[in-house]
Amino acid sequence: MLMNVTLRQLQAFRQVAEQASFSKAAERIGLSQPALSATIRKLEETLGVRVFDRTTRQVLLTPEGEELLRLATRMVDEFEAVAGDLQDYLARRRGRVVVAALPTAAAVILPPMIARYRADNPGIDIRMHDGLHGAILEQVRSGAADFGITVEPQDTDEFRFERLLADRMVLVCRPDHPLAGRTAVTWAEMAEHPTVAMSRTTSVRQSMETACAQAGVTIHPLYEASHLATIGGLVGAGTGVAALPSLSLPLLRFAGLASVPLESPVMERGIGIVRRIGRSASVAARGLLAMLALHREPSEADGQGSDGVEVH
Template identity: 40%
Template sequence: MRSTLTVHELEAFLAVAELRNFRLAAERVHVSQPALSRSVQSAEHKLDARLFDRNTRRVELTREGEELLPIARRIVGEFHDSLSDLSEFVAGRRGRIAIACLPSAAAALLPRAMSVFQDTHPRVTIALEPVSAEFVRTRVLDGSADFAISVAPPRQDGLAFEPLISDEFVCVCSRGDPLASRRRVSWSVLAERPLVASGPASSIRQIADRVMAQCGLAIQARYECANISVVGAMVSAGLGIAAIPRLALRLIDMSALAAIPLAGPGVSREMGILTRGGRSLPAAAASFLDVLRRQV
């Protein structure tokens, strides 16, 4: 099987082909003239073809050398372009960032940080996937997401969590509801009105259910919906009230709604950065997280 030419051998060939002088070619590629001659001879041996006709006065390309010249230029050019791309990637100036996040974080926290980041990293693309907390963890663990913005996982399971922001719960009702004029309401009000709840898999629902149980409130939701924007629409239609974190209000049409802080236990969900333990982040992802921390 014929040996493959190395990039070093192709560069030596190109230098001689373009300068038609072994001494000048050796100076260009920063090697001694004997070393350059050995590289050219190695290339000729691997190709089983003479690449140059040379004597004491001149160096000329053979027909085989003329055929190799454009191929060598393309291969060496692509090699150096690829190295340049790799350097850009290692420096965090090029690449792709995959982020899994709760929908509320996708709407409230990330767009501004993405805008600031793109000003300084225009060659980095960002893929944002809003999913529920359960799928957020899966995306980080299987490596399809570089990191996630989510609530703290119930179990570590190889994940690392860095707190980023506390997201306060509020009571959402229609603007025409008497509750809308109050400065604060207690969690017990959720037992007095029909409750519109998020889906069981939602981090919002899990926290709200836990708090209501701690308050001794055995509440059955009258309505339930996995889509938070639809929950808002149902409340707007007068079907009931809901307990929702403030960041999630970005996903709801609030034009006909009011948000009132919930008294009693000061409840908030802690949102943060979820990464896989022991896994180094790509440079671009680490740079984006620095921007996000400053923005938050």
């Protein structure tokens, strides 16, 4: 009964009360005067009370009108505040994005984008979870992360993948190393040199193992490390060479190392955005996704597709 009262009506009512005139209020609201009359009449019908005593010369509130005005004011103010919040949220002035990403992606790709996104949308809280592939998928699945940045997942029923760039395994060595000048090196060749590697739990190490298996060679690392920087230090000290994804090279720049693409087999994995199918992205997330799409590097056999990230 009373629940049928509309915000429109309350606003109209408030305006009429404030202007003490139907015509003026109608003009201010952007409505014809008859329409406003009808609106108020309707309001009065649903309330069962006259809210204005009106003649052609004056419009003034009845006692119930007074009461209603207090309530309507409270109501409309409340709504406007709430609407403002939502407005902010939708306009990306408030909100949060959670990105789950592989450590290298988290370190190399995201920081500049995040910095820029942050500058554009100061109200948005960006959170980054770096983790391994499995953990990333889990977070995306559960919704704990808005999207992930990792390699392509197998499960195409649950995830949609959008490739951003290629990450190829390369050999890393000192600039004075015999292999340093080469345009390419095979895994078999690499196996003949002392090697350092990431620990077995990492996907980088697993890529290396896969490649070696395919090449029919075995590598026994002299050292294993779980941090990339350690690998960099070891290689820089001449302890050995390492097979690393090209994406991680920027992180090793400090060590002044050389890199050479590895082949036979070429180990290349596509790094991209992983999203949960059937779950739409938040407005805030969309902004970051769009930004990522712009920075996507044109890769082989990808030129014909659409240019932007599917924003659903």
